[in-house]
Amino acid sequence: MHKSYLLALVSLLASSLVGARSVDGQIRLSDGSSDVIDSVDSIDSVGTGSDAIQIQKSEMDKVIASSELLSLHRSLVEIKSISDNEQAVGEFLLDYLHSKNFTVEKQYVAFDDDTGKTIRSPRRFNIYAYRNSASPSIILTSHIDTVPPFIPYSLSHPSSTPFKRDDILISGRGTVDDKASLACQTIAAMDHLDEHPDTEIGLLFVVSEETGGRGMSRFSESRLNSGTYHTIIFGEPTERALVAGHKGMIGFSVRVRGKPAHSGYPWLGRSAVSEILPILMKIDQLGDIPVSKGGLPSSKKYGRTTLNIGFMAGGLASNVVAEEATAKVSVRLAAGDPMEAQDIIVRAIRDTARQNRNDTTVVVTSGRDGKKGDVEITFGAESYSPVDLDFDVDGFNITTVNYGTDVPHWKIYGDNVKRYLYGPGTIFVAHGKDEALTVGEMEAGLEGYKKLIAAAVERERS
Ligand SMILES: [Zn+2]
Numbered sequence: 001m002h003k004s005y006l007l008a009l010v011s012l013l014a015s016s017l018v019g020a021r022s023v024d025g026q027i028r029l030s031d032g033s034s035d036v037i038d039s040v041d042s043i044d045s046v047g048t049g050s051d052a053i054q055i056q057k058s059e060m061d062k063v064i065a066s067s068e069l070l071s072l073h074r075s076l077v078e079i080k081s082i083s084d085n086e087q088a089v090g091e092f093l094l095d096y097l098h099s100k101n102f103t104v105e106k107q108y109v110a111f112d113d114d115t116g117k118t119i120r121s122p123r124r125f126n127i128y129a130y131r132n133s134a135s136p137s138i139i140l141t142s143h144i145d146t147v148p149p150f151i152p153y154s155l156s157h158p159s160s161t162p163f164k165r166d167d168i169l170i171s172g173r174g175t176v177d178d179k180a181s182l183a184c185q186t187i188a189a190m191d192h193l194d195e196h197p198d199t200e201i202g203l204l205f206v207v208s209e210e211t212g213g214r215g216m217s218r219f220s221e222s223r224l225n226s227g228t229y230h231t232i233i234f235g236e237p238t239e240r241a242l243v244a245g246h247k248g249m250i251g252f253s254v255r256v257r258g259k260p261a262h263s264g265y266p267w268l269g270r271s272a273v274s275e276i277l278p279i280l281m282k283i284d285q286l287g288d289i290p291v292s293k294g295g296l297p298s299s300k301k302y303g304r305t306t307l308n309i310g311f312m313a314g315g316l317a318s319n320v321v322a323e324e325a326t327a328k329v330s331v332r333l334a335a336g337d338p339m340e341a342q343d344i345i346v347r348a349i350r351d352t353a354r355q356n357r358n359d360t361t362v363v364v365t366s367g368r369d370g371k372k373g374d375v376e377i378t379f380g381a382e383s384y385s386p387v388d389l390d391f392d393v394d395g396f397n398i399t400t401v402n403y404g405t406d407v408p409h410w411k412i413y414g415d416n417v418k419r420y421l422y423g424p425g426t427i428f429v430a431h432g433k434d435e436a437l438t439v440g441e442m443e444a445g446l447e448g449y450k451k452l453i454a455a456a457v458e459r460e461r462s
Helices: 003-016 041-045 057-065 068-078 087-099 179-195 214-221 272-285 338-356 439-461
Strands: 103-108 125-130 138-143 154-156 169-171 201-206 231-235 242-246 248-257 306-314 324-333 362-364 375-379 398-401 418-422 436-438
Touching: 057 068, 057 154, 068 087, 068 169, 068 179, 068 439, 087 103, 087 125, 087 201, 125 214, 138 179, 138 214, 138 439, 179 201, 179 231, 179 439, 201 214, 231 439, 248 272, 248 338, 272 306, 272 324, 272 338, 324 338, 338 362, 338 375, 418 439, 436 439
Parallel strands: 138 201, 138 231, 231 418, 242 398, 362 375
Antiparallel strands: 103 125, 125 201, 154 169, 169 436, 242 418, 248 324, 248 375, 306 324
């Protein structure tokens, strides 16, 4: 079909919303764009209501099916893989990578059952894959678990704009975090290896990133962490910017024990709720108070330390003086190390509790050591300082992020190891019910990973 006729047809289509059929089966729909719809059959349905163009689902499915990257991404998202239940997606990846001539190793990762007992079972495993060397020099890694709840894979396109391949929106749990990175890394590695079979690239896909990083810790302690690498590329949604670093983390809980009594005679008891309130008020402010006055540190790079009291509970009924109150807090640390921060937190809680009642006992307990006090503080197992990363590859935006990653769980062996954190999609929709990214974003993410691999190879040579 002649191009000018084609464009005329497009504008006719866009303005009058009539169906159109092309002779060669291709039609360009957005002016100036090279996006091509392979078949116009679906456009027969154009013109239902206002100025919306209804592109049939089959058309979007075709776009996904015709791309190795987008099909892999779809398969990954369609498999439910909420933390601790990653077996099915692991098995899929295993088969997929085998079929693409990778040597694949399974690394089992234990988990804790509801009672806290550690279970070893084939239910969960990390995946470590390579083509030519079991000790690769460049490793790409992302996580295969997602947060709950499962949200099914779906495709949509804004009805207010002409159909454009790049604008197809892919929604569902894990589309962004972290299966976008997972799919892009896999295809980037494959594409690179197809052209340069000698490059030593490894793929590491881990479980449990969303629940404390046990998968990565397991890898880190194993023989697979051989220290032969010079470049590690971590995949998380960064909006395709290179992340110069992220904040550190501490989690803790506070439990206050009171003494129950009839609410008509509160002086006969001690309210745990009344006593935890000033403590929580203090915790809430710790990021805004200078260190010299007992607050948590800030830094130029990461700004202030922030604290989130994400959970609190206490008491039994309105007519009973509360015997117990608890709160759980997550701290995003902008500077310093977690031990110093823990001291600051304990001091702040102790001082506040004793302003209320100066014989209050405040203890730090693991929860299992049996230590008891009026106020008990328990720090979570996972804590780390702010993480600094490399960002010395040209052509990327640079940013910092406030979320945690698996980066601190990988103990690095060897000098001059570069660590990058990069991935398509935005953290602002990850973990939310609107988790989604566009086809254009996915494909740009793939290009970004290819660029990072090429830069790593280049550095190896020089
Ligand atoms: Zn993630």
